[in-house]
Amino acid sequence: MSHLLPLSRVAKLVGQSRHVLQDMIRSGALATFDGMIQLDELLRAFPDVKWDDDAELRRVSEIKDKAFAKRVRELALPDKDVLTARLNELGNDYAAARALLLHYGNVMTWLDEKIDELDEGASAETHHALHSVRAFLLRNLAEMPSNAAQAQAVIVQERMLKIMSAHVTIVPSGHEFFVEGNETLLDAALRHGVSLNYGCSNGNCGDCKARLVSGEVKQVHAHDYVLSPADKASGVMLLCSYAPVNDVVVEANVAGARDIPLQQLTAKVKSVEIFNPQMAALHILVPRSQRLRFLGGQSIQVGINGVSGRYAIASCPCEDRHIEVQVARQAGDAFADALFTADLAHAPVSIEGPYGELVLDEDSPRPLIFLAFGSGFAPIKSLIQHAMSLELAESMDLHWLADSAGHYQDNLCRAWADALDNFNYVPHPPTDDLDGLLRTIVLDYPDLHRFDVYAAGTTAQLESAYGNFVREGLHGARWFPRVEAD
Numbered sequence: 001m002s003h004l005l006p007l008s009r010v011a012k013l014v015g016q017s018r019h020v021l022q023d024m025i026r027s028g029a030l031a032t033f034d035g036m037i038q039l040d041e042l043l044r045a046f047p048d049v050k051w052d053d054d055a056e057l058r059r060v061s062e063i064k065d066k067a068f069a070k071r072v073r074e075l076a077l078p079d080k081d082v083l084t085a086r087l088n089e090l091g092n093d094y095a096a097a098r099a100l101l102l103h104y105g106n107v108m109t110w111l112d113e114k115i116d117e118l119d120e121g122a123s124a125e126t127h128h129a130l131h132s133v134r135a136f137l138l139r140n141l142a143e144m145p146s147n148a149a150q151a152q153a154v155i156v157q158e159r160m161l162k163i164m165s166a167h168v169t170i171v172p173s174g175h176e177f178f179v180e181g182n183e184t185l186l187d188a189a190l191r192h193g194v195s196l197n198y199g200c201s202n203g204n205c206g207d208c209k210a211r212l213v214s215g216e217v218k219q220v221h222a223h224d225y226v227l228s229p230a231d232k233a234s235g236v237m238l239l240c241s242y243a244p245v246n247d248v249v250v251e252a253n254v255a256g257a258r259d260i261p262l263q264q265l266t267a268k269v270k271s272v273e274i275f276n277p278q279m280a281a282l283h284i285l286v287p288r289s290q291r292l293r294f295l296g297g298q299s300i301q302v303g304i305n306g307v308s309g310r311y312a313i314a315s316c317p318c319e320d321r322h323i324e325v326q327v328a329r330q331a332g333d334a335f336a337d338a339l340f341t342a343d344l345a346h347a348p349v350s351i352e353g354p355y356g357e358l359v360l361d362e363d364s365p366r367p368l369i370f371l372a373f374g375s376g377f378a379p380i381k382s383l384i385q386h387a388m389s390l391e392l393a394e395s396m397d398l399h400w401l402a403d404s405a406g407h408y409q410d411n412l413c414r415a416w417a418d419a420l421d422n423f424n425y426v427p428h429p430p431t432d433d434l435d436g437l438l439r440t441i442v443l444d445y446p447d448l449h450r451f452d453v454y455a456a457g458t459t460a461q462l463e464s465a466y467g468n469f470v471r472e473g474l475h476g477a478r479w480f481p482r483v484e485a486d
Contacts, residue, residue: 003151004036005158006247008167008176013157014046018176018391019422039154043147078164078243079182079220085245086163108137166244170194171213173254173362175390179244184220185210186239193318193389195255195295201240202289208239215248257295257357264352265290269304269344270322275408277329279375280339281314284323284349291321292351296360296386297379297454297482300325300353302335304344309335310355312456312482314378316385323351326378328405358454358482360386366452366478367395369445371465373457374403376484380456381409388420395422399441401457402430434461438468448473456482 011018024030030037030045077083115130122130145151165178168185177192179185186208189196199207203223212235221241239252253259265286273281282302286292294300294317301310302325315324329336338344360383368387372380377400387393398416400407407413407427417425431437445451453474455465462481470476 003039003155004033005039005042006036006167007032008178009158009161010037010042012161012178013154014042014049017422019394023394039151040147042154043150077181079218082218082220082243082245083163085216085218086166089246090159090163108141111137162246166215167247168244169247169249170196170254171249171251175254175362182220182243184240184243185217185250189239190291190320191318191389193296193316193386195260195293195317196239196252197255197259198240198293200289201291203238203241206238209236210239210250210252211235212237213249213251216245217242217248218245254362255293255295257298257354257359260293260295260354262353262355263292264350265292267323267349267351269347269349272339272344274340276405278405279326279328279408280336281324281326282339282344282349284325284351286321286323286351288321292323292353293317294354296382296384297358298354298356298382299379300351300355303350304335304338304347305342307334307338308350309333312356312379312382312484313354314381316382316389318386318389326375326381328375356482358456358480359383360390360392360454361452361480362390362392364392364452364478365394366450368393368397369451369453370396370398371453371455371457372398372400373455373461373465373484374401374405376456376461376482377409378456379482380454381412383454384416388416388423393422395424396420397424397426399426399428401428401434401437401461404430435464435468438465442468442472445472449475452478452480454480454482456484458485459483 005013007018007021011021014021021030024045025032031041033041078086112134115134119127119130165180167176167178168188169176170189175189175192175194177188177194179188183191186196186198186201196210197207199205201208203221203225206225206227209227209231217237219237219241220243223238223241225238227236227238239250267284267286270283270285273283275281284302292300294313296317297312299310299312300323301308309327311325311327313323314326315322327333327336327339329340358379370380370384380398380400384396384398387396398413400413410427413425413427416423426441428437428441442448448469451474453465453469455462457465462483466476466479466481469479
């Protein structure tokens with residue numbers, strides 16, 4: 001039987017996104033077997049990959065060498081019980097493979113004896129046929145396949161990945177992600193932008209209850225919430241307290257914008273980043289025990305030292321305790337004035353939210369176009385990073401139509417374009433002919449009916465963009481606008 005690999009693990013092995021592999025499958029460039037990739041097919045489709053790159057092994061060695069850096073080791077290596085269980089499973093796999101080889105050896109011995117038995121008194125023709133079969137078997141058993149070394153290297157890398165991480169599939173939504181190192185199921189889901197239900201995240205409330213459908217998990221953190229006997233019998237667990245031993249399927253609800261409750265919490269200022277005299281970013285660190293649940297594209301009410309304002313979140317839900325809002329300096333805005341002039345280091349921050357329903361349509365496989373008008377880049381940035389973490393889109397194009405503040409995070413956008421094959425960044429300078437610029441943009445998309453478009457700007461900017469895009473073929477239902485302050 002051929003060695004079979006799941007698509008998500010193949011993506012990690014070859015350093016490609018799942019979307020790239022899915023495109024190859026659709027085009028016939030990569031064949032699958034029951035949704036899995038056969039090892040021989042993988043080697044055929046990716047002949048240039050350096051399978052003997054032992055980066056994962058070297059990473060583990062470096063961690064071991066830094067034994068004094070306990071925190072680094074704990075973050076990078078799985079929980080000891082999980083690691084023990086994974087190594088035990090690997091040992092069982094090895095034992096099964098060893099037993100199968102012994103069985104094949106016995107079969108070959110039987111065949112050899114059977115050939116000798118049949119050869120006694122056989123005709124010359126039968127004698128020749130029997131010895132041809134024996135020669136064929138001996139020759140093929142003695143000769144290593146031409147890709148044997150590559151196949152061995154792939155299996156080593158895949159086994160190393162299985163020791164260091166586990167693949168998770170959420171049903172019924174179909175979200176997939178990897179749990180790395182010492183993460184819990186909840187930690188990994190949030191890092192990948194998957195908005196599972198949770199409350200305290202430390203085992204007290206029970207809001208993160210989910211059911212294990214298949215696979216094996218281990219409890220890695222104690223929890224005060226008491227699971228009923230019926231819960232335990234049906235495989236219910238707390239996502240914040242368990243980690244997967246092997247690849248698992250978990251039944252859990254993925255929250256939409258309307259499912260996330262309004263939250264109030266107190267955090268602190270991590271830093272203030274001044275981009276230019278007109279734009280700044282406030283970086284907030286929320287408590288470990290009270291993380292803010294939100295989706296890309298939503299807003300929060302922020303208060304510091306008696307002044308407050310409502311701003312779009314510019315960070316990704318995958319960034320754990322870090323929240324970023326971007327603030328334009330405007331006359332009469334006391335909050336913006338404080339941000340640009342006061343020393344706010346470590347100041348307490350009140351947060352209320354999230355607000356808004358401009359979030360990614362996670363059920364849509366369409367390519368994405370993002371239109372950021374001026375400081376409307378903030379919610380667009382959050383949406384883009386959320387889409388990246390989910391690996392949602394076939395492709396993403398960002399058009400940033402600057403105002404007088406310019407492209408104040410131009411380097412970040414260019415870094416995205418350099419790092420991702422499916423991301424395209426087009427900065428547009430300020431213009432007095434917005435309608436003409438939008439007409440130029442839409443002409444680059446003769447198949448607009450295939451796209452989803454997310455846009456953030458003033459009412460007038462959005463109305464102009466909507467008219468141009470719909471006129472050239474965009475379905476009105478695939479237009480997702482967010483109105484910024486006019």
